[in-house]
Amino acid sequence: MTQNIPDLSKIEAAHKRISSFIHKTPVFTSSIINGIAGAEIFFKCENFQRVGAFKFRGACNAVLSLSEEERKKGVATHSSGNHAQGLALAAKLNNIPAYIVMPKNAPAVKKNAVLGYGAEVIDCEATLQSREDTLEHVVKEKGAYFVHPFNDYDIIAGQATASKELIEETGKLDVIMAPVGGGGLLSGTALTVNLLSPATKVVAGEPAGADDAYHSLKAGKIIPSTNPNTIADGLLTSLGTKTFEIISKYVDEIIMVSDEEIINAMRLVWERMKIVIEPSAAVPFAALLKEKEKFQGQRVGIIISGGNVDLGKLPF
Amino acid sequence: MTQNIPDLSKIEAAHKRISSFIHKTPVFTSSIINGIAGAEIFFKCENFQRVGAFKFRGACNAVLSLSEEERKKGVATHSSGNHAQGLALAAKLNNIPAYIVMPKNAPAVKKNAVLGYGAEVIDCEATLQSREDTLEHVVKEKGAYFVHPFNDYDIIAGQATASKELIEETGKLDVIMAPVGGGGLLSGTALTVNLLSPATKVVAGEPAGADDAYHSLKAGKIIPSTNPNTIADGLLTSLGTKTFEIISKYVDEIIMVSDEEIINAMRLVWERMKIVIEPSAAVPFAALLKEKEKFQGQRVGIIISGGNVDLGKLPF
Known part of the structure; x- marks a missing residue:
């Protein structure tokens, strides 16, 4: 387990470690989108990553960083989202057990996805208390290693490999943008940029309905969201201690966007670029469109975080 | 204007001619899709082509094959679909006028797309008679060159460049699949395969609701669809004389699929591959899934013909 903020050698080691497991996802551009935005945008398509999201990078690095002893006992987490799938697949590829704590009322499609990767799903009530208690019980009983979805330096080092x-x-960029929820992807992105391209700005997009990072950065301390509510369901979580520290140091700006702005940006990407992205993944592009004038004529990299949507419940 | 079935030199010349205008679209694979199908599938993603469909290849080749004299007077066609957009963009890039005859009741989004490429839209009634009369009038008045959407050897040679x-x-494939409507893409595909890889089979998918190619091939003569009706709205047209001749000679099989099978295949591609494809583009993959046992263990190329869908009217 990595005990300090990852430096360049840690990020490079993580990249080497996971490289035979991950997809090296393509970078897409669109002259129509560039015309609309007035900037030259490079979309890093982690919707094409395994399990459909960047989360596989971090989970894979975390699993591969365990000792032989730890591996035998397996890994555990509580999540009903992309981290659950990422960890389940990373465990499967390494032939170790994975225990995923999920609320009883989680959609069957999400449970089935995790079961499909060979993980064991452990039901809990739909409260944070029950999730944490159930996870603690599993960790004790199985001796499994708890892989936190974002507040973990191995996870952060894994996510850093996308940027x-x-x-x-792409070579030199003026700005790199990512969404922020718990802050794993944004922390990793900010570290990479600081180490490899310090002149590049790091700008995050955050849903107005889950705007703890914006307010935490302003206040200089973690102010968790209360009752977050946004269509960007991958970004409901608040920052952790480790991600807050990195983001405070290395992120230049957080731009808040409404659900309507997120949906419009998502629709534009689907229609013009012909790729399926989830609402959370549209947040940084929505932020760019909202404050277009800041990015005029610039070379902007955007991490498209994932593409897992329920096609039966689209917002268009 | 090319007067004979294109040979290899014609297809190579077309490819060279259009290469600086088209996108060299990527070939996508998915281990999950391969697992479901029991075959190794290579998807040629023409949904990422300019205007969102392969149609731009043929239109571009047709425009670039005109004489200087013909170019000055411009091009015309009747279409409310991808051919209209492809021709409009090809004309724009060559600074020549384009006249697109469209039914009055065509969706505003389709008219605006064509207007956005700088073409002139000429309204007609929503009948074939009115479309043809209006087009004839435009061709006479402007002296514009009529670019047929499929029954034209320059169009066919352009479409042939995708395969x-x-x-x-990809190297050697056991099978190449494409959808069939008017037959421009299928003819081009069949010619390419016959010339470059004659041992590769050519199999088409056709909607059961517009199954003229299936019946025409069986009967040995063109039997147009009467009142075709399918969600694959790019495949409503019946074969033309030129496409029928090529398809009769070089296509091994046509598999018919229902709208339900088309929708299921389309959904699978959206969900698993995270790309937006239109119903017509899902038809060959639906055909493969329907007759899976024929393709077990084979290397199959599938042309994904386009990605233009109305997100407000999805079938899921």
Whole structure:
């Protein structure tokens, strides 16, 4: 387990470690989108990553960083989202057990996805208390290693590899943008940029309905969201201690966007670029469109975080 | 204007001619999709082509094949679909006028797309008679060159370049599949395969609600669809004389699929591959899934014909 903020050697080691497991996702551009935005945008398409989201990078790095002893006992987490799937697949590929604590009322499609990767699903009540208690019980009983979805340096180092690949492909960028929920992806992105391209700005998009990062950064301390509510369901979580520290140091700006702005940006990407992205993934592009004038004529990298949507419940 | 069935030199010349205008679209694979299908599938993603469909290849080749004299007077067609957009953009890029005859009741979004490429839209009634009369009038008045959407050897040679790129990228394939409507893409595909990889089979998917190619091939003569009706709205047209001749010679099989099978295949591609494809583009994959046992263990190329869908009217 990594005990300090990852430096360049840690991020490079993470990239090497996971490289035979992950997809090196493509970078897409669109002249029509560039025309609309007035900027030259490079979309790093983690919707094409395994399990359909960047989360696989961090989960994979965390699993591969365990000792032989730890591996035998397996990994555990509580999540009904992309982290659950990412961890389940990373565990499967390494032939170790995975225990995923999920609320009883989680959609069957999400449970089935995790079961499909061979993980064990453990039901809990739909409260944070029950999730944490159930996870603690599993960790005790199985001796499994708890892989936190974002407040973990191995996770952060894994997520950092997405922007590393982006920069290596595009060369110098003026800005790199990512969404922020718990802050794993944004922390990793900010570290990479600081280490590999310090002149590049790091700007995050955050849903107005879950705007703890914006307010935490302003206040200089963590102010968790209360009753977050947004269509960007991957960004409901508040920052953790580790991600807050990194984001405070290395992120230049957080732009808040409404659900309507998120849906419009998502629709534009689907229609013009012909790729399926989830609402959370549209947040940084929505932020760019909202404050267009800041990015005029610039080279902007955007991490498209994932593409897992319920096609039966689209907002258009 | 090309007067004979294109040979290899014509297809190569078309490819060279259009290469600086088109996108060299990527070939996508998915281990999950392969697992479901029991075959190794290479999707040639023409949904990422300019105007969102392969149609731009043929339109571009047709425009670039005109004489200087013809160019000055411009091009015309009747279409409210991808051919209209493809021709409008090809004309714009070559600074020549384009006249697109469209039914008055065509969706505003389709008219606006064509207007956005700088073409002139000429309204007609929503009958074939009115479309043809209006087009004839435009051709006479402006002296514009009528670019047929499929029954034209320059169009066919342009469409043939999609499978040429696919084969050049993947190497030997057991089967190549494409959808069939008017037959421009299928003819081009069949010619390429016959010329570059004659041992590869050519199999088409056709909607059961517009199944003229299936019946025409069986009968040995063109039997147009009467009142075709399918969600695959790019495939409503019946074969023309030129496409029928090529398809009769070089296509091995046509598999018919229901709208339900088309929707299921389309959904699978959206969900698993995270790309937006239109119903017509899902038809060959639906055909493969329907007759899976024929393709077990084979290397199959599928042309994904386009990605233009109305997100407000999805079938899921």
